[in-house]
Amino acid sequence: MNSKQLLLRRLGLGALALALIGAVGYVSLRTGPLAPIKVTVSQPTEGSLSPAIFGIGTVEARRSWMIGPTVAGRVLSVKVDVGDVVQAGQLLAEMDPVDLDQRLAALDASLARAGSTQLSAQAQVRDAAARRALATANTQRNQDLARQNFISTGALDAKLQEQASADAALQSAQANLTGTGQDSTRLKAERAALVQQRGNVRLLAPANGVVTSRDAEAGSTVVAGQPVLRLIDPASLWVKLRVDQGRSNGLAPGLAGSIVLRSQPQTVMPGEVARIELLADSVTEERIAQVVFTQMPAHVSVGEMAEVTLQLPATAPALLLPNASIQRQQGQTGVWRLNGDSPEFAPVTLGVQSLSGQVQVLTGLVKDDRVVVYSEKALKPGARVKVVEALGAAGAKP
Numbered sequence: 498m499n500s501k502q503l504l505l506r507r508l509g510l511g512a513l514a515l516a517l518i519g520a521v522g523y524v525s526l527r528t529g530p531l532a533p534i535k536v537t538v539s540q541p542t543e544g545s546l547s548p549a550i551f552g553i554g555t556v557e558a559r560r561s562w563m564i565g566p567t568v569a570g571r572v573l574s575v576k577v578d579v580g581d582v583v584q585a586g587q588l589l590a591e592m593d594p595v596d597l598d599q600r601l602a603a604l605d606a607s608l609a610r611a612g613s614t615q616l617s618a619q620a621q622v623r624d625a626a627a628r629r630a631l632a633t634a635n636t637q638r639n640q641d642l643a644r645q646n647f648i649s650t651g652a653l654d655a656k657l658q659e660q661a662s663a664d665a666a667l668q669s670a671q672a673n674l675t676g677t678g679q680d681s682t683r684l685k686a687e688r689a690a691l692v693q694q695r696g697n698v699r700l701l702a703p704a705n706g707v708v709t710s711r712d713a714e715a716g717s718t719v720v721a722g723q724p725v726l727r728l729i730d731p732a733s734l735w736v737k738l739r740v741d742q743g744r745s746n747g748l749a750p751g752l753a754g755s756i757v758l759r760s761q762p763q764t765v766m767p768g769e770v771a772r773i774e775l776l777a778d779s780v781t782e783e784r785i786a787q788v789v790f791t792q793m794p795a796h797v798s799v800g801e802m803a804e805v806t807l808q809l810p811a812t813a814p815a816l817l818l819p820n821a822s823i824q825r826q827q828g829q830t831g832v833w834r835l836n837g838d839s840p841e842f843a844p845v846t847l848g849v850q851s852l853s854g855q856v857q858v859l860t861g862l863v864k865d866d867r868v869v870v871y872s873e874k875a876l877k878p879g880a881r882v883k884v885v886e887a888l889g890a891a892g893a894k895p
Contacts, residue, residue, distance in 0.1 A: 533881035535888055536872040538835060541816040541862050548849045550748055550807040554738035556799055558729035564700050565724040566592050572717045572725060579711050583702045590725050592698035604688040611681040618674035625667040632663035706730050736803045739783040747809045748773060748786060754807035758797060767791040812849055816858040820850060822870045833869035833876050840869060840876050
């Protein structure tokens with residue numbers, strides 16, 4: 498190979514190397530680590546928001562009852578089943594009375610005996626009163642005779658003693674009569690208490706309702722307070738709503754909203770906040786509210802999940818941005834604003850947010866600012882960026 502051919506070969510290899518270096522540099526600057534960061538941008542728009550509060554809840558009954566005995570015992574019978582509609586005062590179940598009927602019969606006999614004893618005591622009082630009256634009359638006559646010296650002092654003292662004995666006998670008879678009356682009162686109170694216990698073994702419906710649970714069967718032994726049946730008032734259903742504390746601003750009683758049951762996702766039902774509980778859930782960081790149905794729906798189940806949206810009043814006009822553009826840098830809330838083709842972090846003051854992903858910007862921006870919404874990677878001040886229609890798009894935004 499002569500020197501001319503060697504020179505041409507070296508020139509060819511050099512040109513190829515330059516082409517490869519240029520290609521690598523081009524790829525690095527366009528798609529490699531040195532390439533600009535692709536971003537999507539948006540300009541603030543002026544308008545009003547219709548903010549709302551969204552939460553998940555469960556359908557519960559405002560009025561419910563657990564029907565069970567006041568003392569431990571054995572279930573004698575259960576008269577109703579789950580789903581039955583019952584009326585106030587209806588017999589739902591009955592406990593075994595054991596010996597209550599026999600004890601009532603014994604108390605009735607004791608009351609009859611107490612009545613006889615009281616009649617006897619009354620007769621004794623009348624007899625003692627008659628003896629006292631006779632002794633008083635005899636004492637009066639003997640006192641007159643003693644003044645005329647017809648009888649001795651000893652005879653008068655004997656009559657006075659007879660009168661004192663008659664007085665004591667009358668007091669004893671009266672005390673005995675009072676005691677018999679007290680015994681009768683005690684027996685009547687014991688009988689009333691036993692009648693109350695006898696009535697408690699009959700489990701009655703406290704109000705109109707529907708049976709939701711049958712927790713014990715005939716022959717089962719239950720303790721005091723353990724429910725045999727559970728009732729709810731189907732007209733008192735509401736949604737126990739849980740709302741994120743950070744998004745609960747504006748939550749108040751009387752706030753109107755819409756309810757969507759999990760079983761009826763296509764049906765929107767009107768509702769209203771009836772009550773806000775003072776005790777929030779510190780574990781889940783949620784506030785709890787009760788939302789009533791404006792019109793009670795059909796075929797709703799207690800415990801069913803529901804989605805609730807509460808509408809707040811519209812806000813005053815302000816600049817609006819997508820919520821995705823909001824970032825936090827060094828403890829400050831702001832957005833990445835394009836200064837020419839370079840991003841800079843601009844702190845902003847935010848207002849309310851809407852469920853559609855819009856947020857109010859109260860201060861920190863003007864209407865003509867261009868704000869980064871999405872970026873391929875984290876931005877830094879002065880970073881090289883490329884505005885595109887959407888992340889992954891090849892063409893730049895015109």
